[in-house]
Amino acid sequence: MIKTNLCRVAVAVAIASVSCGVQAQQRPAQRLNNSDDPGLTLTPAIGRVSAEAPAGSRAPTADPRDFEGVWWISRYEYLLGPSAGVPPPLKPEYMTILERRVRAKNRGAPEADASTDCRPHGMPRLMESPYPIRIVQTPGQITFMHEVAHNIRRIFMDQQHPAKLKPNYLGHSVGRWEGDTLVVDTTGLNDKTFIDDEGSTHSEQIHVVERYRKINGGKDLELVMQVTDPVTLTQPYSYTRIYKWRPDVKPAEYVCEENNRNAPENGVTVAK
Template structure:
């Protein structure tokens, strides 16, 4: 069943939605394709906790559950010692500095697992990812450019992303993230917003500016989007690891609402985080 959003805008029936004999959206229909024959990821999507028909296949990466990237690993994520300590501190503080609560851009995995919807707009030259949460905007360049070397561009909250096709799978590589400084995890001498940098998930698993993220987008059918994410950050983790998220199409004509989040300085005072 396609998820629906709370009615805050008038519904406008979508064109081109495949229908079953009963008139309902046929989410198992083949994935749509663009004019050049590539899978079309365009649409409004929401996180799905249901792994879908291929969720139990052997050899697949574990699903992210409960906002925890390490939920599917027996021994958790392969943290470096400092990163393990920081994650425990963040979790003990119950997400006090989670960027979502600070009205800051979320981490690259957080956007995939957030309960708010996101929209993908796909063109031959780029894929635009718009999240309702904190009105996040991310671009993936599909024009053949290469990733800039680490440190060559100003760090981005969402990283610098380029994509290439591997059959029907879109492989997206990203680097130059705005991450945690392992030598200053408490952001001493910096604005409090720096405490919201480098949150991979809602448990506070950190990443640094050295992270390279590889995502593999695969539209299984009309209604299901499967994304594998490989995190390679030797400063924060002892080895790369891969997790998986599942998204389901919103096919009832719902639209995202405007989400304007402003960091309230009174809130910072009340929580003792205002910096002079």
């Protein structure tokens, strides 16, 4: 457990390099849109975040609609496009902004987004967190309790979104079962967050649909994430992620606000 926590701390602190025993599995650095420009080098993915639960851990239940427990993403991507190392299908003006942000990061002065300031990560980025997530299922509601920055998402089952939503960081989520797949529809997100860690832009019109199902005997939770944004994207896109069943993990107290060394100054993340 302590080892796990240290690993998690390392993931949180390191931006370009991660000392978590996972370097060997990282891909070689790629550049944005296969550019020749070293200033557009992308941060390599973390090839393995969570492994399988240790032998002897409590087995997942056979109920395909029982997601309750702790899950942990298997790998971590800094760019959330349709496939690894590929950016979201941004319109040209927003691709230019992403290039600017990647260059700023490579200069050592990354542009600040909400999460740098201990505000929530927004969606879809929150689901890419390299920290564990506890799912709690109660009548009419499925709750995601994220270790990262004490984010809590409530998915209201079999409801409609309210007609008028004031945009906020995690939006408004409604869910339904399609067979044994949980379909979560999120809207009402503000535009203060980035799609991903590299800095892809979304607008308040972003619409996120997540499809979750248990696979591999319940040891994996598969997410198919679909992102739509008529303002910044040329077309909707989707990608797939795996979260590992981790009944052995107790998510830790995570206090971003404690001694936030990376608190932004004038819009730039300051590493101290």
